[in-house]
Amino acid sequence: MQRFKNKFALITGGTNGMGWATAQQFIHEGGKVIITGRREETVNKALKTLGKNAFGIVSDAGSMKDLMNLQSEVRKYAQNIDLVFANAGYGKFAPIENVDENGFDELFNLLVKGPFFTVQQMLPLMQKGSSVIFNTSVATDIAMPNFSIYSAAKSAVQSFIKTFAAELTERGIRVNGISPGHIKTNIFNNTGLNVEQIENAVEQIIPTIPFKRLGEPSEIASTVLFLASEEASYIHGVELKVDAGISVIR
Secondary structure (H helix, E strand, O other): OOOOOOOEEEEOOOOOHHHHHHHHHHHHOOOEEEEEEOOHHHHHHHHHHHOOOEEEEEOOOOOHHHHHHHHHHHOOOOOOOOEEEEOOOOOOOOOHHHOOHHHHHHHHHHHHHHHHHHHHHHHHHOOOOOEEEEEOOHHHOOOOOOOHHHHHHHHHHHHHHHHHHHHHHHHOOEEEEEEEOOEOOOOOOOOOOOHHHHHHHHHHHHHHOOOOOOEOHHHHHHHHHHHHOHHHOOOOOOEEEEOOOOOOOO
16 A cells, blocks of 8 residues: 655654654655654664665754754755654653753653644645644543653643644644554653663553553554545544553543
């Protein structure tokens, strides 16, 4: 199936996890992809696995300088973008009393400013029929200890789905979002936990999931590309939960 033949996607945070899986599937279905990542090493590694229809930009979604340069960097590879998947991000989690201003700003810069200004900078390259997809989180529906800042930041992104949809309707640009549950990604890698601690955290999470397993990045990719495809041409301003029902079954 070539749903995305002659289409171009920008996927932020496309070097691993959900972003990489989405890039891989988009290419498999006939498209070309520009991925971003914070480090040249990880960008180049991802490009080797994605192949000739993938292009990479070293860009930090938490850096306003990089965000303001993103449009000119993207124009080196494409003059039109059909899909923006604002996916870049990671989590840092701490009790309320341990949160400092630097930690607060780090997450809000990355998770709120990042997607907002990514889409803003891509709008001149987007035409009628193109699509924006934001990545939110099950953390906006489930209150979890130590998640106060992460959840608040993702809730801001959740609001972008509605407000961007309202504003971009006249341009014919569809805006939707996905809310992943517990997916096999590197979300814990920036938390300071060691491998054993991460494994223990995952072991505690799995029994709380209705399907008793973590989701696969490919399951997120399939959802993103459904929302970006003509099959979803009448879906606009929606946040689609991909969480095995954990947000409603507990």
